Amino acid sequence: MKIVFYGAGNMASAIFEGLISSSLLNSHDIYLTNRSSENQLQDYQEKLNIRYSYDDIELLTDADYVFLATKPYDFDSLAERIKDKIQPGNHFISIMAGISINQIKTKLQTQNPIARIMPNTNAQVQQSVTGITFSESFDAGHKDELFKILNSFGTALEVEEDKLHQVTAITGSGPAFLYYMYEQYIKAATKMGLDKDHVDAAVRNLIIGTGHMLEASELEIEQLRENITSKGGTTKAGLDALKKYPVEDIFTDCLEQAIKRSKELAD
Ligand SMILES: NC(=O)C1=CN([C@@H]2O[C@H](COP(=O)(O)OP(=O)(O)OC[C@H]3O[C@@H](n4cnc5c(N)ncnc54)[C@H](OP(=O)(O)O)[C@@H]3O)[C@@H](O)[C@H]2O)C=CC1
Ligand SMILES: O=C(O)[C@@H]1CCC=N1
DSSP, X not given: OOEEEEOOSHHHHHHHHHHHHHTSSOGXXXXXXXXXOHHHHHHHHHHHOOEEOSOHHHHHTXXXXXXXXXXXXXXXXXXXXXXXXXXXXXXXXXXXXXXXXXXXXXXXXXXXOXXXXXXXXXXXXXXXXXXXXXXXXXXXXXXXXXXXXXXXXXEEEEOOGGGHHHHIIIIISHHHHHHHHHHHHHHHHGGGSSOHHHHHHHHHHHHHHHHHHHHHOOSOHHHHHHHHOOTTSHHHHHHHHHTTSOHHHHHHHXXXXXXXXXXXXXX
């Protein structure tokens, strides 16, 4: 199999690093290119043994899956770069937020199969939650094969194309929203009289351990929380303080704004 990444930035690298670690593919199945940051490609060649090129004919010839992994606003220049060099067997996989299959089809001037995916950077540790939607021309055999590829770096779920806006906000951007909360928790914790480095390490372990509990336990999240909350105890005191703030409203606003921006990018 030959997989090409147009764009080797934060999201693409999480995917190809996750793919290689999963051992579904080996590094020689993957080719990278970007706009101009050749030093990055050289680093990946040295570190992961992945080949790179700026020759689009070499890249696209015999490529089964071609990941479109630029920022949405760079897609026009990418489309100009490759539209005359597309090969019949190329299946395009866009990770770009907002840009529709129809827009991709029009800009690339192609009838080749196109899928849109919305992964997240947890792909790097094979834990991406990935939404996927297909163009009509994507046949069943290639759909199955692509699901195998996506499931090797997490869990893929097919959704209607117009639902990708929600997926983008909830799980695509989601890690950033959670990281932001953790940052605030660490900032607050460092005011409690402990050494900053210790707090940082302790909270990282707290987050990792809590994630493992979610994975291992069959209990609802609410029940897991209640199991920690003793009557008249410290947790209840802290939670009562937290409940004075409209936490759900804050996250509703956060997700609505992210969905709105995804729709704006589509326009
Ligand atoms: N970051 C995330 O968590 C997620 C991102 N996404 C989507 O992934 C896409 C990429 O985001 P991210 O990885 O963060 O962005 P980065 O800025 O980290 O990477 C963008 C990459 O695109 C390359 N590029 C730009 N123009 C061209 C071109 N004309 N030809 C080839 N390569 C080009 C850049 O190359 P160079 O360095 O040489 O300029 C760079 O390698 C976005 O569309 C985003 O919506 C989706 C889900 C999650
Ligand atoms: O911020 C963004 O637009 C991209 C899409 C999802 C995560 N990062």
